[in-house]
Amino acid sequence: MLELRNVQVSYGAVEAVRDVSITAAAGSMTAILRANGAGKSSLLRAISGVAPLRGGTILMNSQDISKVPAEKRAKLGLAHAMEGRRLFRQLTVEDNLKLAWSFGSRKTPLPAAIDDIYGRFPILAEKAKVQAGYLSGGQQQMVILSCATIRDPDYLLLDEPSLGLAPIIVTQIYEFITGYARRSGATVVIAEQMATLALKVSDRGYVLRRGKVVLEGESKTLLADGIADSLSATYL
Incomplete structure (x- = not known):
């Protein structure tokens, strides 16, 4: 289980994340939703140890990792x-x-x-000896997801895995993510702008606004309540 308790992240005088508390159950998929600038990336960076905490606590399996360096969090089974x-x-x-x-x-x-x-990802076998910089955007995203999951992490953080990709590639990417989650039992946290897509594959969703959680609940309930549609409207 992954627990965040009153997490705060700041960049100088700018508060990116303010008193965020989230619980991601073991073996579940959790969606973090909102448009750019809401604090999603900063929140994931805090979990992986890339962004320092200003306040709050992060727990993995009840172990406080708030002050554990990023490389040691990787050894504990976390990938970002x-x-x-x-x-x-x-x-x-x-x-x-x-x-x-x-x-x-x-x-x-x-x-x-x-x-x-x-x-x-058979296309990656065909491109095995090709420099990654020469791949298409979709192929690069496949490499990144593969790099994140190749060690079979117990905790997987994914930041905007669908960003800038064609719909058919997004489908492949999310089939990979959901397949990995099912077979591995990993705790997966996805930060996404495509709210409908993220809520369809996740168990629980959290909506951020200006670095704070303003709404949370089971993903199927948030979908039924039309939250995805209202979020999508704010992006346009």
């Missing part, structure tokens, strides 16, 4: 796929995968882990 397709563009697809596998705890031998990824 950041917004912006951050990978080593000068390295090949396969070298990116090997590098990602080398960090933190590992549950599967490297050859088996890579074979599993190529089975799920």
Whole structure:
């Protein structure tokens, strides 16, 4: 289980996250929703240890990790796929995968882990020796998700996995995410602007506004109440 209690994140005088409390149950998928600038990315960065906390507590399986460095959180089984397709563009697809596998705890031998990824994303097998910087946006996102999951993390943070992608690629990406969540039992937290999509695949949703939680509930209930439609209208 992942618990955030009154988490605060600031960049100088700017408050990005204010007193946010969230619970993501073990084996569940949790959606963090709102438009850019609401604090979604900062919240995920705080969980992974990239952004320092100004206040509050973060717990993984009841263990306080608030002051644990990011690299040690990775060893505890946490992976974070950041917004912006951050990978080593000068390295090949396969070298990116090997590098990602080398960090933190590992549950599967490297050859088996890579074979599993190529089975799920056959295009990456075809592009294995191609530098990642020459891939399409959708292919790069496949590499990033593969790098984030190659160690079978217990906690997976995904920041805008659908951003800038064609609908058919978004479908592939989310099929991969939901498939990984089901087979691994990992606790998955997704920050998304596409509210309907995120709520359809998640168990629980939280809506942020100006760094604070303004609405939360079971995803199916939020969908039924039309929250996704009202959020989508604010993006236009």
